[in-house]
Amino acid sequence: MNESQMDKELRQFAKNAIVDVPARFSAGIDHVLDSLPPQPMRKNRSTRKNYWLMPVACLFLGVFLLIGTGFVSPTMAHMLRNLPFVGSIIGFIGDSGIREANQQGLATRLEQMATDQGITVALKEAYYDRLNLSVGFTVTFPPNETRYPHIEKVSYSLGGQTITRTFTEEQAKNSYLLHWRHAEGNTYYGTFQPFFTEPLPEELPLKLKLEKMGGVEGEWQFDIPLSRKPADEFTKVTEPKVSGQSGDYTISVKQVIRAPSATRIVFGVQAEKDSLSLTEDDKVNQIMMLSNDIRVFDSKGVPLSSITDEKGNRGGGIIGVTQFSKDFHPISPESRSITIVVDRQLRFEIPLD
Structure with missing residues (x-):
């Protein structure tokens, strides 16, 4: 296939491809372009000197087609989805202040797991200081789940008092108490961060129980010993x-x-x-x-x-x-x-x- 024919087919393929570019991405580009100063008029140059434009255009086209159309191998899809992750759930989807604290290495690793009704919850880490507490975990639902499953009911006990919180689907996506993101397949990442008006004690035995998620009632209960001593050094x-x-x-x-x-x-x-x-x-x-x-x-x-x-x-x-x-x-x-x-x-x- 000669170069002219390849160019023609690439242009036709790009014309027919349906790529769903997020509105905020497009708006961001428009904003940057509008803020640029006007370019001075340039004289026409020989097209021979612009051959480098075609490989660059093909590269960008390939990236958009790869992400937008979903024609990607399972291995590549897994890699793309996990590029932002740095080994910490609260460092990825937690409250922005807690993400900063996590960068100082103040989160505590957790290795607790509970399975009920075919749903597995694994606690991964916790952060605790005088003002905040956050628990990061994964939830793995049974395969072939077609709905958007989310945590619907959580209870936690502090100092003998039990507090219960419920979440609609919209609240699960936007509540400050719960950060909830799809990871891959039937696995989700979550952080739970209750709010406290009084400074938290130096030691806190937290009892956390997930009671309903994905429309399924069950019991996923954890006892989490928390200490704010590491954070107190910076408080x-x-x-x-x-x-x-x-x-x-x-x-x-x-x-x-x-x-x-x-x-x-x-x-x-x-x-x-x-x-x-x-x-x-x-x-x-x-x-x-x-x-x-x-x-x-x-x-x-x-x-x-x-x-x-x-x-x-x-x-x-x-x-x-x-x-x-x-x-x-x-x-x-x-x-x-x-x-x-x-x-x-x-x-x-x-x-x-």
Whole structure:
């Protein structure tokens, strides 16, 4: 086959191929192209000098056809699906703050497995510090499962109290408590990360039980001994004891907890006399709005993104009508201070140890 005939067939093949390119990928390219400066006019050149374009075009075409049309061997498909994995489930699909902590080698390896109703759950790792806990696991369903199976019911016991959580399919995909991703075949990766308003104890015997998934009720139960000692070496607590006025409230910064996975700032709130007649709901609503107006910056002026807001806002991190807290992404160890701005008027400059 001569080169002209090969070019013709490649163009025809590309024209007929159906490649489903994600919208965000296309939009990203359009954004980059639109931001580029206009190219200067160039004189026509001999096509002989552009022969290198054809191999490059064929390479890109091959990649898109490989991924888009699914014509790929099982071995290659397995490799493509697992390229992002680095041996850690919580490091791949966990909360972004916990992913940072995981990079410091602070996760604990787990080797626990339970099988019921033909479904196998294998615990792989856990992360635990003063503010967060996350458990990474795999779930393998029976072969030939045609639905989108997901975890529907989980319970866990802490300090004698049992808490049960249920998830719809949409919640399983988007809930901050549960990260759930298809891995390959009939295997899924998951992380479970409950939220706690109070600092967690140094040692925690966690009882975790999965009770329903893929429409199947069963019992996959685990006893997980957790210790925050490894993370405590990187955790610092500052008590600034500063306060100021914002509207009808006196705001104080009671505590700054810097754990490897998050930064929690605990605020105290004292209402003026005119606000004491408000109902409890009105007080909570006002404090919630106040919480939403708080911004935090590191010593370089870089804003810290709020984990509290990412996780459905959780009532602004409200704990009570006299105190509330907000969780932010970890502060860089290089930062020597933080700046807290409340309602664009009240500003705290807090040095960090």
